[in-house]
Amino acid sequence: GVLLMETKPQVLASILAALVTEQQTMDLQQILQIFLAYLPSRMGVAGTAASGVLQGFLERVLTSTKHPDTSHPPTKEALQILMRSYLSDLRVNNKGNESNSFPGKRPFFAYMLPPFTSPEHPSLIKLEWLICSGWLSSECLAELTQYVKEVLPSCLSLLILAQPSAGLPLLIDQCPQAIPQYTKRCWTT
Structure with missing residues (x-):
């Protein structure tokens, strides 16, 4: 996961978004909790990569419908x-x-x-x-x-x-x- 986060952040963001929006095997709250637990302990490249993945994930999830609730x-x-x-x-x-x-x-x-x-x-x-x-x-x-x-x-x-x-x-x-x-x-x- 960490290697994918650092080398292919947008691919990981797309996969996570698909788990929420298409396959519905996870929900938005679960992914947010994972990131919010992970991010505070990361600095430097790892923290920047995780922030980029989170941003890409949120963009994809929020625009998957015309009007999110x-x-x-x-x-x-x-x-x-x-x-x-x-x-x-x-x-x-x-x-x-x-x-x-x-x-x-x-x-x-x-x-x-x-x-x-x-x-x-x-x-x-x-x-x-x-x-x-x-x-x-x-x-x-x-x-x-x-x-x-x-x-x-x-x-x-x-x-x-x-x-x-x-x-x-x-x-x-x-x-x-x-x-x-x-x-x-x-x-x-």
Whole structure:
């Protein structure tokens, strides 16, 4: 398992996801418990590999249906873990994980915001999509907003998507050229 985790993390993530979504021999809660017990004791390459497998697994499981049951406690926990994983990637890496099994349609106005003016960071795009999906609870959005304000204050797109009521004032202050696209998006969604 550990060798597979380090050499073929996305293969392992796919296998675990299939056990939950297709074969239904395990459930989401069981896999989460395994990873949550394993991750705290791992550092370095092993911890990074395990985190990558967990992220890939969660992406596959959560997108296996069009609308996951966000009231289901393990699903809520999975979404929170995935959100934190993306935030961690943004803090640690400049480019993130190149694998992209998760949807990633980015709001057009986000391309106009600093510091990521091009879709070079997969975790940013995935996190933007996750926020726009409506799957994150208000508690997750509050946690995300607080984290971004403290650790990633230049990630304007995340602040705006996570707290739409603050979007226009933030754009007026920090990126007025994006206002037309932002207001267009607000009127169409």
